[in-house]
Amino acid sequence: MPSRIEENLMRLKQDAEDRAARRGTPPAAPAAALDGVFEIRPEREAELASSVSSLIAAHEALISFDFARGSLASFIELSFFAASSIGASDVHFEPEEESVRLRFRLDGLLYDAARIPSDFYRLLASRVKILGGMKLNAERPQDGRFTLRFSRKSVEVRLSSAPAQHGETFVARLLDPSAIAIDLPGLGLRSDDLAMLRAEIAMPNGMILNTGPTGSGKTTTLYALLRERSRTEEKVITVEDPIEYTLPGIEQTQVNPEAGYSFATGLRAIVRQDPDVILIGEIRDGETAAIAIQAALTGHLVFSTVHANDAPGAIPRLLDFEIKTSSIGPALNCVMGQRLVRRLCDACKRPAKADPAAEDAIRAYASTLPARVDRADIQGGQLYEASGCDSCNHTGYRGRIGIFEIMRVDHDTGNFMEKGAGPTEMRDFAIAHGMVTMQQDGIVKALRGITTLDEVSSATGPLPF
Numbered sequence: 001m002p003s004r005i006e007e008n009l010m011r012l013k014q015d016a017e018d019r020a021a022r023r024g025t026p027p028a029a030p031a032a033a034l035d036g037v038f039e040i041r042p043e044r045e046a047e048l049a050s051s052v053s054s055l056i057a058a059h060e061a062l063i064s065f066d067f068a069r070g071s072l073a074s075f076i077e078l079s080f081f082a083a084s085s086i087g088a089s090d091v092h093f094e095p096e097e098e099s100v101r102l103r104f105r106l107d108g109l110l111y112d113a114a115r116i117p118s119d120f121y122r123l124l125a126s127r128v129k130i131l132g133g134m135k136l137n138a139e140r141p142q143d144g145r146f147t148l149r150f151s152r153k154s155v156e157v158r159l160s161s162a163p164a165q166h167g168e169t170f171v172a173r174l175l176d177p178s179a180i181a182i183d184l185p186g187l188g189l190r191s192d193d194l195a196m197l198r199a200e201i202a203m204p205n206g207m208i209l210n211t212g213p214t215g216s217g218k219t220t221t222l223y224a225l226l227r228e229r230s231r232t233e234e235k236v237i238t239v240e241d242p243i244e245y246t247l248p249g250i251e252q253t254q255v256n257p258e259a260g261y262s263f264a265t266g267l268r269a270i271v272r273q274d275p276d277v278i279l280i281g282e283i284r285d286g287e288t289a290a291i292a293i294q295a296a297l298t299g300h301l302v303f304s305t306v307h308a309n310d311a312p313g314a315i316p317r318l319l320d321f322e323i324k325t326s327s328i329g330p331a332l333n334c335v336m337g338q339r340l341v342r343r344l345c346d347a348c349k350r351p352a353k354a355d356p357a358a359e360d361a362i363r364a365y366a367s368t369l370p371a372r373v374d375r376a377d378i379q380g381g382q383l384y385e386a387s388g389c390d391s392c393n394h395t396g397y398r399g400r401i402g403i404f405e406i407m408r409v410d411h412d413t414g415n416f417m418e419k420g421a422g423p424t425e426m427r428d429f430a431i432a433h434g435m436v437t438m439q440q441d442g443i444v445k446a447l448r449g450i451t452t453l454d455e456v457s458s459a460t461g462p463l464p465f
Contacts, residue, residue, distance in 0.1 A: 036146045036147060037146065037147045037149055038131055038146060038147070038148050038149065039149040040077050040081060040148070040150055040151075045151055048078065048081045048082070049085065052078070052081065052082040053085065054390065054393050055086050055111060055393035055395075056394065058082035058085070058086055058104075059112070059113055059114070061082065062078060062102065063114050065114070067116070072120075072123055075116075075120075076127065076128075079102065079114075081150075082113070083104050084148065084150075084174055084176065086104065086106060086393065087107075088105055088106050088174060089108075089173065089174060090104070090105040090171055090173050091103075091104060091105075091170075091172040092104075092105070092170070092171050093124075093125070093169060093170040093172075094164075095164055095165075095168065096166055097166055099115045099117060100115065100117075100167070101115060101116075102114040102116055107342045107399065107400050108215070108340060108342065108400060118167070121167070125168055125170065128144075128159065129142075131144075131146040132157075132159040133145065134159065134161065139163050141162045142160075143158070143160055144158075145158050145242075146159070148174075153176075153177060154177075155174050155175065155176050155177075156175040156245075157173070157175070158242070158244070159172050160173075175245060180223045180245045182220060182224055183227060184225070187220070187221060187401075187404075188402040188404070188445070188450075189402070189404055190373065190374070190404075191374060192372040192373055192374065192436075193404060193406050193436070193441075196406055197225075197334070198228070200333040200408070201225060201228050201229050202229075203301065205298075205299050205301055206302070206331060206332065207293070207296040207301075207303075207332050207333060208225065208301075208304075208333050208335075208336070209283075209304055209332065209335045210303075210304070210305045210335075210336045211305065211309070211311055211314050211336065211338075212305075212338045213339075215340070216338055216340055216402075217338060217340050218305050218338065219245075219281075221336070222279055222304075223245065223247060226238075226250065226277070229301065232249075235273070235276050235277070236249070236251065236278075236279070237251045237252075237273055237279075238251070238253060238278070238279035238281070239253050239254075239263055239266035239270060239278075239279070239280055239281060240252060240253070240254055240255065240281040241255035241263065242254050251273075253266055253270065255281070263281070263282065263288045264287040267295070268291055271295050275300060276300065276301065277300070277301045277303070278301070280304035281304070282305050282306070282307075283304050283306045283321075284307075285321065286322050289323050293318075293327050293328070296332075297331050308423075309337075310427065311335040311337035311405045312407055312423065312427040312429070313337075315417060325414070325418050326414075326418075328414070328417060329411070329414025329415075329417060332409040333408075333409060334406055334409060335407045336407075337404065337405045337438055338403065338404045338405075338438065339403050339438055339460060340400040340401070340459070341400060341403055341442060341445070341451045341455040341456060341458075341459050342399075342451060342455050343398060343399045343450060343451060344384055344398075344449065344451055345388075345389065345392035345396055345397055345398040346398075347389050347398075348387040348388060348389035348396065349384040349385070349386065349387060349449065350384060350385060350387050351383070352382075352384055352452075358465070359383070361465040362443065362447065362465060365464065366381075366440075366443060369436060369440060378444060378447050378448070381447030381449070382447075382449060383449075383452070383453065384449045384452065385452060397455075401445065401450060403441045403442040403445060403459065404438060405435055405436060405437050405438045405440075406435065406436075407430040407435045408433075408435075413429070413430075413433075416429050437460075438460050439456060439463070442455070442456030442460060443463070
């Protein structure tokens with residue numbers, strides 16, 4: 001008797017043949033049909049576009065899907081097209097005792113989309129594994145990838161699976177090329193911070209570090225830095241894990257532990273490739289940190305990220321990697337910290353109810369900001385609140401924007417580091433020397449009607465008023 005895996009593969013093969021038959025074309029061989037590319041036909045795309053134009057419409061289409069008669073291909077088309085159409089960043093498949101929960105992450109929050117029968121999901125999981133180049137019978141965490149091809153664009157889908165109590169859970173991250181088409185001003189930097197950052201990007205050498213949690217937009221920011229610096233007469237090389245987006249005119253390499261290609265070995269190799277600009281996806285260990293610092297000191301401009309809660313916290317982190325303070329100061333140009341907050345929907349946002357005492361406290365707080373911050377629309381700024389309309393899926397928000405802090409590293413900073421300052425001391429020093437914190441930047445954006453104080457508080461902690 002065939003094994004369960006063989007039965008699944010037979011059904012997957014039949015599903016591919018059924019899909020080919022509906023197209024009116026001869027059935028393709030399984031390897032060609034399941035080769036890591038999932039293509040949605042233009043006529044099917046047009047049909048789906050009219051039925052999943054919003055989160056509510058997508059939910060209604062998914063809960064009405066006929067799992068008894070519908071094919072795996074049809075459900076993949078529906079669920080992934082819906083996620084991409086509404087701007088979801090991730091698709092979550094979460095097995096529970098009686099069914100599987102399907103959720104979309106939209107603007108940083110998860111929304112329930114549908115319930116999938118467990119029997120259907122087992123076959124769906126096998127299909128997704130084959131698409132992603134993952135092993136069918138491996139009961140361990142795996143990573144995979146496939147391309148979702150539409151008529152006008154292709155979206156890369158990055159897969160992560162893990163065994164759970166009621167079955168295998170999947171998260172699919174949708175890497176839409178339009179997500180990184182943002183230039184440096186489009187990130188949401190204030191004009192004074194933008195001018196400061198551009199001055200550091202124009203330097204011939206040194207290092208710009210970025211900090212922030214997973215999902216805070218660090219990759220988008222790094223790519224925006226590369227585009228800002230991009231020059232035809234310079235060579236740019238990256239070492240990433242993984243390569244999320246392909247950038248034209250840039251040599252991109254990907255970490256491959258099985259082949260012995262780590263961040264450290266990759267960086268050691270690419271500095272021998274005569275680069276002018278280097279991007280390191282993340283500094284995770286002392287060896288990588290030491291090579292990156294050395295590259296920054298020897299005529300290269302280096303962009304990278306490091307795990308820290310804020311910009312000043314990157315300095316103690318480098319010290320943890322046993323980098324000498326005498327090297328950190330001369331190598332570092334600046335350190336960025338960032339978070340993402342939801343942007344108010346311009347179509348339906350409404351003025352918040354006036355609270356004179358609270359507004360006076362907010363403006364008094366804003367008046368303590370460094371003189372370089374433009375106060376033109378802060379002193380008389382109007383706070384807004386979310387409402388909800390068809391344009392924003394009735395959430396009151398549409399898209400996200402970054403809130404930032406930028407700490408310049410100069411001679412005084414280097415002298416202060418020599419004293420062995422910890423994270424708190426380093427932060428107090430940076431603020432005393434003119435750094436605008438992420439929370440302050442968020443409050444400015446709230447007073448400009450871009451976001452809400454609730455969003456700022458959620459991303460940065462309780463507000464000081």
